[in-house]
Amino acid sequence: MSQNFIYFLWDCLQYFINGIAQGSLYAMVALGYTMVYGIIRLVNFAHGEFLMIGAMCGFYALRAHLPMPAAILVAMLSSGIIAIAVERLVYRPIRKSGRIPALITAIGTSLFFQYFGQLVFGADPKTIPPFIDEKIYNLGEINVSNVQIAIFCITLFVLLFLFWLTHYTKVGKAMRAVSFNLPAAELMGINTNKIISFTFFLGAALAGLGGMLMGYTMSVEPMMGMNLGTKAFVAAVVGGIGIIPGAALGGFIIGIAENLVAGLYKSSFRDAVSFFILILILLVKPSGILGKNMKEKV
Amino acid sequence: MTTILEIKNVDVHYGAIHAVKKINLQLNKGEIVTLLGSNGAGKTTTLHTISGLLTPSGGEILFNGAPIHKMPAHKITSLGLAQSPEGRQVFANLTIRENLEMGAYLRNDKKEIEADLQYVYRLFPKLKERESQLAQTLSGGEQQMLAIARAYMSKPTLLLLDEPSLGIAPILVASIFKAIKEINEQKGMTILLVEQNAYLALSVSNRAYVLTNGEISLQGSAKELLANEEIKKAYLGH
Ligand SMILES: Nc1ncnc2c1ncn2[C@@H]1O[C@H](COP(=O)(O)OP(=O)(O)OP(=O)(O)O)[C@@H](O)[C@H]1O
Ligand SMILES: [Mg+2]
Numbered sequence: 157m158s159q160n161f162i163y164f165l166w167d168c169l170q171y172f173i174n175g176i177a178q179g180s181l182y183a184m185v186a187l188g189y190t191m192v193y194g195i196i197r198l199v200n201f202a203h204g205e206f207l208m209i210g211a212m213c214g215f216y217a218l219r220a221h222l223p224m225p226a227a228i229l230v231a232m233l234s235s236g237i238i239a240i241a242v243e244r245l246v247y248r249p250i251r252k253s254g255r256i257p258a259l260i261t262a263i264g265t266s267l268f269f270q271y272f273g274q275l276v277f278g279a280d281p282k283t284i285p286p287f288i289d290e291k292i293y294n295l296g297e298i299n300v301s302n303v304q305i306a307i308f309c310i311t312l313f314v315l316l317f318l319f320w321l322t323h324y325t326k327v328g329k330a331m332r333a334v335s336f337n338l339p340a341a342e343l344m345g346i347n348t349n350k351i352i353s354f355t356f357f358l359g360a361a362l363a364g365l366g367g368m369l370m371g372y373t374m375s376v377e378p379m380m381g382m383n384l385g386t387k388a389f390v391a392a393v394v395g396g397i398g399i400i401p402g403a404a405l406g407g408f409i410i411g412i413a414e415n416l417v418a419g420l421y422k423s424s425f426r427d428a429v430s431f432f433i434l435i436l437i438l439l440v441k442p443s444g445i446l447g448k449n450m451k452e453k454v
Numbered sequence: 455m456t457t458i459l460e461i462k463n464v465d466v467h468y469g470a471i472h473a474v475k476k477i478n479l480q481l482n483k484g485e486i487v488t489l490l491g492s493n494g495a496g497k498t499t500t501l502h503t504i505s506g507l508l509t510p511s512g513g514e515i516l517f518n519g520a521p522i523h524k525m526p527a528h529k530i531t532s533l534g535l536a537q538s539p540e541g542r543q544v545f546a547n548l549t550i551r552e553n554l555e556m557g558a559y560l561r562n563d564k565k566e567i568e569a570d571l572q573y574v575y576r577l578f579p580k581l582k583e584r585e586s587q588l589a590q591t592l593s594g595g596e597q598q599m600l601a602i603a604r605a606y607m608s609k610p611t612l613l614l615l616d617e618p619s620l621g622i623a624p625i626l627v628a629s630i631f632k633a634i635k636e637i638n639e640q641k642g643m644t645i646l647l648v649e650q651n652a653y654l655a656l657s658v659s660n661r662a663y664v665l666t667n668g669e670i671s672l673q674g675s676a677k678e679l680l681a682n683e684e685i686k687k688a689y690l691g692h
Contacts, residue, residue, distance in 0.1 A: 326559070333545045333556050339507050340543040345531035345560040345608060 166297035171419035172412055177304035178373070179411020180311035184366035185388035186395070186403035187318065188359025194335045194398035195355045196251065201262040202242060203363060204385020205269035210235030210364025211376040212277045215284055224287050228368045235364030236357040243356040248349070266381070273378030284371030303372050310369065311404070314362060318400055331355055335398070363388075383427070390430045394437045396444025405445060409433065455482040457519075458612055458644050459504070459535075464513035464523070466496070466503050473499045475668040476513065481612070486638050486645045488655040488676070490689060491665035497648040498540050500665070501614050504646075505537045506530040517612070532560050536610035540617050540648075542601040546590035550581055553589050553600055557607030567607070574603035577633045595626035602630065606637060613637070616648045627651070631658055652689035656680050 185207060192200045214231030222230065246265055250257055291302045321328035334341040334351045342348050367376070374380070388403075391410045395402025410430045418426040437444060459481040466474035474496045481487050491497045502508040504515060506527035515523040522530050536557075545553050554574065558567045575582035578599040584592065589600060598618055605613055615634065619627045635658050638645050649655035656662055656676040664672035664685070672684065679685050 326555075329548065329552055329555065330559065332547055332552075336545045336547045337543055339527070340539060340545065341556070342507065342527040343505060343531060343537050343539060343543075344556045344604070345528045346556070347526075347528045 163297070167419065168416065170298045171415040173298060173300055173304065174419075175412030175415035176408060177307050177411070178415060179408035180307045181366050181370055181373075181407075182384075182387050182391045182411050183311050183404040183407025184314060184369070185363050185384055186391035186407045187314070187400060188363045189385075189388050190392040190395070190397055190400060190403035191331075191355050191359040193392065194400075195331060195352055196247075196338075197255070197398075198247060198258050199262060199389070199397075200247075201259075201385065201389075202265040202269060202381075203359070203388065204381025204383075205266050205273070206235045206239050206242075206360040206381075207363035207367040207384060208273055208376070208378060208381040209238050209269065210360070211284065211367030211370070211380070212273065212282070212378075214364070214368045215282050215376055218284065228287065228365060231364040231368045232361040233364075235367070236361040239356040239360030240353050243353055248352075266385070270379055270382065277378055279378060281375035281377040283375045284368060286372040287369060290372065301372075307369050310365075314365075315401070315404055322400070327351070327354060387430050390434045393444055394433055396447030399444070399446050402444055402446040409445075457481070458483045458517070459646070460516040461500075461504070462514050462516070464500075464503065464510045464515060466499050466508055467511045468499075473668055474503065474510075477665070477668075477670050479663055479670065481644055481646060483611075483644055484638075484642055485661065486634070486647060486659045488647045488649055488652075488659040488662040489665060490649060490652050490655065490662055490679075490685075492650070492688070495665040496668040497665055498616055499668075501537060501539075501616050501646070501648060504530075504614060505535065531608060531610075534609070534611040535614070536605040536608045536612075537614040538598075538601040538605040538616065538618065540620070542594070542597045544589040544592070544597050544600050544604065546588065548589060549586050550589055550592070550600060551585045553604050554581075554607050557604035558609075560608060566609075570607055570609060574606055577636065578603055578629075595622040595630075598622055598626070598630060599633075602633065606643075610643065612644045612646065614646045614648075617650065618647070619649065619651045619654065627654065634658060650689070652685065653680075 189200065189203050192198055210231040213234035214227045217227035217230040242265060246261060247258070250261055286303045288303060288306060292299050322332055330341065330346045330351050333344065334346065334348050338348050387410055391406035392403045394409060395404065395406030410433065413433060414426050414429045417429045441447065457480055461477060461479040463476045463478060464474060465472065465476055477500065489497050489500065499508065503510050506522065506525050510523050514521055517533060517535055522533065545556060548556065554571060561567055580596050581600060581603060589597065592600060602615065602618060618630050618634065631654055634645060637643050647655055647659065656679055659676040661675050662673065662679050663670050
């Protein structure tokens, strides 16, 4: 029994580590979700499709023999530029029409890109190799790969970068000001449309980055944004939507929970876990783990 | 006397609601002018229209002789026209210092910004003490000081103040009005003051307009209006 129990603990640790790596990717995608929500209170259901487009462009960049770092840059820029265009052409004209029209528009945009993706890129899944040569280290009974470690470090770096941006740069402070009170920010001379564009760009570029880093676990296909986008949305809500560290926390929680459940119980339950956590959070603390009680304009 | 702001036959609608009706208003450089009016008269609507948060449905607004009524608000601010809005609207999630930095968003003259920061801190010492705290921790009166200081930080030539005495303890109101007077006299900023506290507002102003149901019903020098029977009845509580 004790021997079995020790194996069980090793297993748990292994799933936990896999969960952290996976959660890092969810976190990266959730960040964009939460930033866009924070700035204009829009649940951008097309965020997963921004990721898909970035990953597709990155894939073609690799096929054109661009080195991995350049392909990642291509992915980030394509996601970002698509996001700017969608904000400008689709979301901005309906920004003052209320939340429900915005929500429906976002769902429509998401569907549009899923089918647009099939038309342009084809429905067949494409594989992106890991962004560095994979090496696996054995530590006792568990395996950790350098890809997992790198993904975790990149996510931490992104979080630090966002903290620096929002607290130590003019544009970042303006993002916080716009998110709190857009008309007042406009009165300060802040071009709020530019700040909103920038936020869309940044959030989508991170999704593009996440899309490229995901190469080691999944393939790229036009519908990939649906599943990933949903997970990221759940992560953002669980952590407290609109709150940057919350999105990261939510991402890690979902990633770890999924891997524990899939590993210890049934892998078919993987996708159900995030929704179970979502329901739990909405029952216990609807504003999310790091969320303040709903007082801000929602 | 040079005209700094001229509002000509301006109409403002909210959908079908005609909130401001063909008003004319003119400000000279260096003046403090009060816009009086009871609740719902259209004062805030007028200020928002000047600042560009609302677009007039008719008429024109000239700032230093140039039309601004079709510009977005941030452009108008860049021309040197700032507003401290009704209800303060400070960025509660930013520190006091960051709020002031946002006021100076369009400026790049680091040294001058620092000097202006010291100036508003001298004007409102409370703000300096709490510099690195979030604005949401300030009392209503302190937030009002922050809102005025923040608008000042863009170094405008015309400053619009929407009800700076609203819901604030009398002792703070006195110091806020002292600061308004000082900004006007020492820095030469022209001020358009919206107030319901007519006595206090008129006592620091050169001239005033009275807005009734979206129309200018009365105008004149502050002295005249202080002596006016209608004003006394409506706003001064006699
Ligand atoms: N967003 C809006 N939509 C529709 N009507 C509005 C809106 N804002 C103001 N109004 C209406 O326009 C008129 C003028 O309002 P405004 O806020 O300019 O008055 P005010 O003089 O500033 O009043 P107060 O002293 O209460 O601040 C009022 O009848 C008001 O109900
Ligand atoms: Mg008002």
